[in-house]
Amino acid sequence: MQVEISGIHIPITEGIDEYIKKKLGKLNKYLHQVSSARIVLKVEKGRYLAEVNVISNGFTIHGNGVASDLYASIDTAIDKVGRQAKRHKEKIQSHRSRDGLKKVVSTSRNLSSDTQPEIVQVIRKIVKPMNADEAAIQLDLEEKIFLVFLNRDTNQVNVIYKRNGGDFGLIEPQL
Structure with missing residues (x-):
């Protein structure tokens, strides 16, 4: 999986990079062919915004997270993507x-x-x-x-x- 992490007014540290990749790795149980993921982290007016776009098998799943803590915004965004991926997998399995x-x-x-x-x-x-x-x-x-x-x-x-x-x-x- 190709992961692109960028920050606007936020330096991307090795800890943030590892944390995001670990969280994205959990999506593999729902998405088997994740080709790429793009994460944009921003800070605006004391709030952290995380935007996550995951491309898997020809479709894109998008999730946003806003919180006063950077890691909480990342968790929210990736959790939204995870819920959509789970729902997609269930629908695909039911419709084959x-x-x-x-x-x-x-x-x-x-x-x-x-x-x-x-x-x-x-x-x-x-x-x-x-x-x-x-x-x-x-x-x-x-x-x-x-x-x-x-x-x-x-x-x-x-x-x-x-x-x-x-x-x-x-x-x-x-x-």
């Missing part, structure tokens, strides 16, 4: 699905006309084949508002999104 790969490439482009809206980011993504139920589970685990996927049942690209009431909506394009 496999995760695929996704590739995100972002670029910035300038258009010559000032009157038209500008495309500031392009994301290229390998869409993962799954059914609508599996897509709902994946979207529920991610902190995003929509997910593009290849519907196994219709063999078409679909978009599932979160609605305000907590339910999901599904967009099935008709060509």
